[in-house]
Amino acid sequence: MSQMSEHRTPVSIQGLAADDPHLAPAARHPRLVERVIALNFVVGLVLVIGFGACYWVNAAPWTLGATMGGGLFFLGVGLVAWGKYLMPRGPFVEERHPLASAAVERDAFAAAIVERGGGVVKRRKVLGGLLGGGLGAFGIVALFPLLRSLGPLPKGTLFHTDWRSGTYAVDQTGRRVSVGELAIGSIMTVFPEGLENTDRGQAVDQTVLIRISNENFVTQKGRETWAPQGYLAYSKLCTHLGCPVGLYEQQLQLLVCPCHQSMFNATNGAIPEFGPAPRPLPQLPLYIDAQGYIRAQSDYHEPVGPGFWERS
Amino acid sequence: MSDAVTTRRSRRQSRGPYGRLGSALNELDDRVGVAKGGRSFLDKIFPDHWSFMLGEIALYSFVVVLVTGVFLTLYYVPSQALVTYHGSYLPLDGTSMTEAYASTVNLSFAVRAGLLMRQMHHWSADIFIGAIVVHMARVFFTGAFRKPRELNWTIGVTLLTLAIVNGFLGYSLPDDLVSGTGIRIAYSIILSVPLVGTYLAFFIFGGNFPGTAVIPRFFILHVLIVPALIVGLVGAHLFLLVRQKHTQFPGEGRTERNVVGSPMFPVFMAKTTGFMLIVAGVTALLGAFAQINPIWQFGPYEAARISYAVQPDWYMAFLDGALRIFPSWSFHSFGYTIPFEVTIPAVVFPGLLFGLAYAWPAIERRVTHDDALHNLLDRPSSRPKRTAAGVAVLAMLSMLFIASSTDVIANFFHVSLNTVLWTMRILVLVSPFVAYPIGYFIAKEIHATRGGGRRKTVNVVERTASGEYVATPAPAYGDDVPTELAPTPVPTFITPPEAVPPTDPGTRTVDR
Numbered sequence: 060m061s062q063m064s065e066h067r068t069p070v071s072i073q074g075l076a077a078d079d080p081h082l083a084p085a086a087r088h089p090r091l092v093e094r095v096i097a098l099n100f101v102v103g104l105v106l107v108i109g110f111g112a113c114y115w116v117n118a119a120p121w122t123l124g125a126t127m128g129g130g131l132f133f134l135g136v137g138l139v140a141w142g143k144y145l146m147p148r149g150p151f152v153e154e155r156h157p158l159a160s161a162a163v164e165r166d167a168f169a170a171a172i173v174e175r176g177g178g179v180v181k182r183r184k185v186l187g188g189l190l191g192g193g194l195g196a197f198g199i200v201a202l203f204p205l206l207r208s209l210g211p212l213p214k215g216t217l218f219h220t221d222w223r224s225g226t227y228a229v230d231q232t233g234r235r236v237s238v239g240e241l242a243i244g245s246i247m248t249v250f251p252e253g254l255e256n257t258d259r260g261q262a263v264d265q266t267v268l269i270r271i272s273n274e275n276f277v278t279q280k281g282r283e284t285w286a287p288q289g290y291l292a293y294s295k296l297c298t299h300l301g302c303p304v305g306l307y308e309q310q311l312q313l314l315v316c317p318c319h320q321s322m323f324n325a326t327n328g329a330i331p332e333f334g335p336a337p338r339p340l341p342q343l344p345l346y347i348d349a350q351g352y353i354r355a356q357s358d359y360h361e362p363v364g365p366g367f368w369e370r371s
Numbered sequence: 372m373s374d375a376v377t378t379r380r381s382r383r384q385s386r387g388p389y390g391r392l393g394s395a396l397n398e399l400d401d402r403v404g405v406a407k408g409g410r411s412f413l414d415k416i417f418p419d420h421w422s423f424m425l426g427e428i429a430l431y432s433f434v435v436v437l438v439t440g441v442f443l444t445l446y447y448v449p450s451q452a453l454v455t456y457h458g459s460y461l462p463l464d465g466t467s468m469t470e471a472y473a474s475t476v477n478l479s480f481a482v483r484a485g486l487l488m489r490q491m492h493h494w495s496a497d498i499f500i501g502a503i504v505v506h507m508a509r510v511f512f513t514g515a516f517r518k519p520r521e522l523n524w525t526i527g528v529t530l531l532t533l534a535i536v537n538g539f540l541g542y543s544l545p546d547d548l549v550s551g552t553g554i555r556i557a558y559s560i561i562l563s564v565p566l567v568g569t570y571l572a573f574f575i576f577g578g579n580f581p582g583t584a585v586i587p588r589f590f591i592l593h594v595l596i597v598p599a600l601i602v603g604l605v606g607a608h609l610f611l612l613v614r615q616k617h618t619q620f621p622g623e624g625r626t627e628r629n630v631v632g633s634p635m636f637p638v639f640m641a642k643t644t645g646f647m648l649i650v651a652g653v654t655a656l657l658g659a660f661a662q663i664n665p666i667w668q669f670g671p672y673e674a675a676r677i678s679y680a681v682q683p684d685w686y687m688a689f690l691d692g693a694l695r696i697f698p699s700w701s702f703h704s705f706g707y708t709i710p711f712e713v714t715i716p717a718v719v720f721p722g723l724l725f726g727l728a729y730a731w732p733a734i735e736r737r738v739t740h741d742d743a744l745h746n747l748l749d750r751p752s753s754r755p756k757r758t759a760a761g762v763a764v765l766a767m768l769s770m771l772f773i774a775s776s777t778d779v780i781a782n783f784f785h786v787s788l789n790t791v792l793w794t795m796r797i798l799v800l801v802s803p804f805v806a807y808p809i810g811y812f813i814a815k816e817i818h819a820t821r822g823g824g825r826r827k828t829v830n831v832v833e834r835t836a837s838g839e840y841v842a843t844p845a846p847a848y849g850d851d852v853p854t855e856l857a858p859t860p861v862p863t864f865i866t867p868p869e870a871v872p873p874t875d876p877g878t879r880t881v882d883r
């Protein structure tokens with residue numbers, strides 16, 4: 060210790076005496092602050108060890124967070140206080156040096172690029188052009204496999220679902236839905252048979268089946284046969300952004316999308332009555348076969364779900 | 372005893388005055404030349420203003436995100452293969468779900484400290500993005516983006532974009548019902564881009580929604596590609612910061628040509644390291660006591676199911692709000708469709724918003740014709756137009772944020788959804804035009820007030836014997852008198868006196 064002080068008498072070479080007020084701590088009562096900081100460190104240390112212990116015995120998750128968080132927090136507070144109150148209070152100053160170089164150097168730099176590079180390339184324009192062409196072509200050619208391998212082309216997939224003429228409507232478990240299934244005013248989600256457990260069946264073909272009355276129900280002109288015995292089917296994909304239209308407001312006979320509250324009137328062909336959805340939900344034409352099963356007359360007559368460029 | 376002292380002393384002398392560490396530094400300097408740059412780095416001055424901590428919060432919450440994220444990758448399985456769950460969370464026992472979801476449930480219940488790490492990761496991600504936004508506001512309102520710092524502003528806007536993107540990607544990874552619905556919406560938004568939307572969507576998702584590639588692709592983007600970009604840009608951001616040095620508020624001894632504050636070592640280092648510990652500590656406390664994203668309650672994603680309170684993370688809410696209140700204007704013509712009801716609020720609007728952010732320094736320069744270098748900050752009140760413009764944008768964004776919960780508001784206040792919808796539409800459109808003049812006039816008023824922010828001194832009124840009233844200002848309050856000393860260069864301590872001739876403070880001869 061004594062050698063230390065003997066060797067390291069602080070002498071400022073930039074004009075500060077060792078007892079300069081800039082070097083004094085900011086705290087008015089450094090002793091007190093020191094004790095408070097020590098206390099913080101002790102608490103932090105104890106909590107950090109507690110974290111280890113809690114982890115070791117596999118205590119409840121919140122104890123892990125509480126001990127770790129508390130530990131880091133107290134250590135941090137102590138350290139900040141140390142920096143703020145016990146270290147030289149300053150303020151200190153530093154000069155800024157202009158970032159820009161001297162005019163000569165700028166000129167030299169620009170000249171090196173323009174003159175030297177320009178001279179070499181200009182004299183060999185054809186070579187430069189060929190090289191540029193080759194690399195450019197590679198860039199474009201490389202872009203294609205890079206992009207194109209990412210996925211299939213959309214082709215017709217967005218225009219069709221897997222409902223066909225005669226497809227049975229089944230529930231989530233694959234059970235065929237028959238005419239006695241639904242009470243008036245209730246709904247269920249159906250899928251084309253065989254696809255109820257596939258991604259496509261779930262994401263694209265999902266259809267909401269509503270029993271709206273006991274008689275054939277006509278939603279729009281030209282759809283006279285589509286809703287036999289009051290069974291109506293609409294695509295469950297919201298025409299806004301494709302959320303499943305999962306809610307049925309029975310009194311108002313509205314299908315409601317919980318995402319942005321689009322509401323579709325089930326009685327008139329699911330014309331949107333409220334919200335951002337721009338189009339009705341496509342209606343699936345149904346028939347009831349001799350055994351009483353509910354089946355599709357055909358696919359939807361228009362693309363289901365949200366809008367896209369190629370959709371007319 | 373004295374023997375030991377002498378040998379120690381002679382050893383120290385042979386090593387030079389700074390002992391073992393000093394000679395190690397010399398060895399290093401011989402090889403890579405660290406002394407000069409290192410010294411000026413340690414002397415680098417950081418202004419002591421609280422608003423400079425906002426960027427630090429962003430930086431340190433990103434550190435927490437990285438550390439906790441690495442922990443999560445050890446247990447999370449990025450796969451959409453279906454499994455039947457038989458883990459420790461009984462309510463889901465026997466449910467069919469993707470491995471991604473199953474592994475996240477496992478992380479929450481079966482991995483020691485797993486739930487804490489998940490919640491810390493999510494909290495620190497939210498804090499990260501929040502801190503970036505507030506930091507950006509600080510930079511904007513004080514004009515810190517002006518020449519020469521436009522490039523760093525650009526990097527900052529890019530960082531915000533990447534952070535939001537990565538937040539969305541991460542939010543999608545657990546493959547729960549809520550996040551799956553979010554992916555569905557993102558797919559439809561991509562689909563809505565004119566001309567190339569369907570191709571983009573098919574290439575990004577590897578086919579029609581949902582496909583089997585989303586989770587693995589989002590995973591690698593989320594844990595490697597986007598974080599690598601963020602780390603690189605944060606590096607560039609900080610490099611420019613060091614190179615251009617901090618801005619500072621005007622004040623005692625502060626000019627365009629200097630920086631006043633605390634030196635890097637040890638003062639700033641202590642404060643900032645402590646601050647990092649505090650950020651990490653607070654995040655851990657939040658992770659312990661504030662539940663976030665309890666995915667086991669939502670259930671696994673099934674495309675045909677939907678949960679009722681679908682709400683994205685906070686930084687996505689402004690988009691959700693825009694989608695909710697935009698009218699259902701779909702455009703059809705020539706056999707093509709542009710779903711304006713999606714494209715405008717979710718593609719064009721954010722494009723314009725971020726475009727405006729990118730372009731702001733150039734716009735302002737064009738208006739003010741100000742080509743000078745600026746190192747002293749503006750007070751927001753001294754630039755009323757800029758301040759008002761910022762307030763207007765923030766007002767509009769806040770209204771959009773609120774608009775993302777139209778249904779909740781309608782339920783809460785028992786008003787019709789239609790009333791809420793129209794109120795929000797009007798508020799979103801009107802708020803910037805109301806906020807601008809308010810911001811402008813408040814800024815002007817503050818600017819015109821002398822000594823704003825300081826306590827006024829008391830006027831002591833006395834009545835003289837002749838009945839006259841005399842007002843004399845009382846002396847200033849003790850703590851209003853500036854206690855700050857005049858700034859001084861960072862002193863250097865060296866061994867006296869023979870080692871360094873005082874006339875040449877920067878050099879030191881090394882004996883070889």
Ligand code: HEM
Nearest residue numbers: 440441443444447489493496537538541542544594598664
């Ligand atoms: C910009 C940085 C980042 C942001 C904003 C972010 C955000 C998120 C969010 C919000 C989640 C959902 C968490 C949940 O509630 O379950 C998440 C999940 C995840 N993140 Fe990150 N993250 C970031 C960086 C990273 C990094 C660098 C890694 C790994 C090296 C990582 C690994 C993971 C993993 C494996 C998951 C899925 C596990 C889970 O959800 O619990 N993240 N991320």
Ligand code: FES
Nearest residue numbers: 297299300316319
């Ligand atoms: S997705 Fe149905 S309203 Fe937006």
